[in-house]
Amino acid sequence: MKEHYYTIGEVAKLSNLSVQTLRYYDQIDLFKPAHIDTHTNYRYYKDNQIFYLDIIKSLKYIGISLEDIKRALGLTSEELLVFLEQQEQRIEQKIARLNEVKYTLLKTKKQMQEQIDIPIFGDVYVQVEEEMPILQVTTTELTPTSSTNTYYATLTKIIEREGSVLNSRYGCIFPLARYTDVHSIIYDAIFTPLLTERTFSKLSPNIKQTIKPAGKYVCIAFIYHPDTYFSYYEKLRVYVEAQQEAYESIVYELYMPASFTFEYEKKFIVELKVRQKINCVKNLV
Numbered sequence: 001m002k003e004h005y006y007t008i009g010e011v012a013k014l015s016n017l018s019v020q021t022l023r024y025y026d027q028i029d030l031f032k033p034a035h036i037d038t039h040t041n042y043r044y045y046k047d048n049q050i051f052y053l054d055i056i057k058s059l060k061y062i063g064i065s066l067e068d069i070k071r072a073l074g075l076t077s078e079e080l081l082v083f084l085e086q087q088e089q090r091i092e093q094k095i096a097r098l099n100e101v102k103y104t105l106l107k108t109k110k111q112m113q114e115q116i117d118i119p120i121f122g123d124v125y126v127q128v129e130e131e132m133p134i135l136q137v138t139t140t141e142l143t144p145t146s147s148t149n150t151y152y153a154t155l156t157k158i159i160e161r162e163g164s165v166l167n168s169r170y171g172c173i174f175p176l177a178r179y180t181d182v183h184s185i186i187y188d189a190i191f192t193p194l195l196t197e198r199t200f201s202k203l204s205p206n207i208k209q210t211i212k213p214a215g216k217y218v219c220i221a222f223i224y225h226p227d228t229y230f231s232y233y234e235k236l237r238v239y240v241e242a243q244q245e246a247y248e249s250i251v252y253e254l255y256m257p258a259s260f261t262f263e264y265e266k267k268f269i270v271e272l273k274v275r276q277k278i279n280c281v282k283n284l285v
Contacts, residue, residue: 131214136191151190
């Protein structure tokens with residue numbers, strides 16, 4: 001049976017590829033014509049070559065580089081199977097990463113919505129909250145007037161080392177008690193909320209991955225200033241002590257930017273939270 005030849009235009013239509021693409025594939029020795037007319041320089045392709053274009057398109061669709069496709073076309077069937085299994089694993093990793101990115105986006109949107117939905121600044125309010133995974137570092141000398149940058153940088157390095165996403169928020173933990181002034185409040189830990197569900201490995205003894213538990217919280221929010229911080233804390237403490245419900249003796253302090261626009265003097269919202277007793281904080285590790 002006489003072999004049928006196709007012009008480059010006909011192959012372009014059959015394969016839904018442009019003539020320019022086919023010429024480029026020829027230049028890089030990925031898909032060459034079976035015959036080139038020396039007088040007209042026209043390219044001609046055989047029937048059985050179209051099959052290879054389908055393979056090229058399939059591999060390119062899943063993100064394989066043209067160089068790797070070129071190498072794959074020279075493999076035996078057994079070698080090609082191994083190659084495809086490797087690509088499958090790579091795609092699964094990409095899917096997992098994209099799912100993590102999607103989860104991070106949803107968590108970030110939720111946090112921003114919660115910030116927008118703060119009922120009123122300077123007054124106590126009650127809200128039900130979901131559990132919040134956090135990464136925290138122990139501290140023993142910091143107060144609400146201290147700089148927490150060094151501790152926050154420690155958490156940042158761990159999160160970035162694991163290839164995770166950094167939160168724009170950070171917080172502190174200290175005991176609920178009667179203090180004399182803002183300087184007598186001593187933090188037990190500095191933390192940052194985690195935007196992913198991954199578990200962090202090889203943490204030093206003073207750093208742990210844990211959870212701010214879900215539940216009913218009594219809260220107060222205000223724009224941070226060292227001169228007014230203590231009065232807002234006292235307002236929350238007095239409210240808690242006046243309630244008949246039992247509350248935990250832990251204060252979660254959460255810092256967040258008041259806005260995401262560029263400002264020379266950045267303002268921060270502080271939200272203090274005390275949880276009604278239900279169950280104990282649970283660790284991830």
